[in-house]
Amino acid sequence: MTTDEIKSALLGLSVEDKKTFIIETLPVLAKDVIKEPGFMMQLFPVLLGILKESGMDLQQLLQFATMMNEQQKQD
Numbered sequence: 001m002t003t004d005e006i007k008s009a010l011l012g013l014s015v016e017d018k019k020t021f022i023i024e025t026l027p028v029l030a031k032d033v034i035k036e037p038g039f040m041m042q043l044f045p046v047l048l049g050i051l052k053e054s055g056m057d058l059q060q061l062l063q064f065a066t067m068m069n070e071q072q073k074q075d
Helices: 003-011 015-033 039-054 058-074
Strands: none
Touching: 039 058
16 A cells, blocks of 8 residues: 555544544554654644644643643652
8 A cells, every 4th residue: 555545545534533543543653753863853843733723822732741741750
């Protein structure tokens, strides 16, 4: 299966299936690619664009990240 065929199939999913796919596969996919030094710098603007488009306030995101960091420290 080619990348274009995979992309086409994914774009054809329902919204719920897209959500499930992203939540379940992103962590697994990221494990391999985050090891490449420049990849996170490529991914970061994409994620910021998604957040901006969603209407999420970046200040809220920072507060959420701080809260998540505190939880990890407690675990």
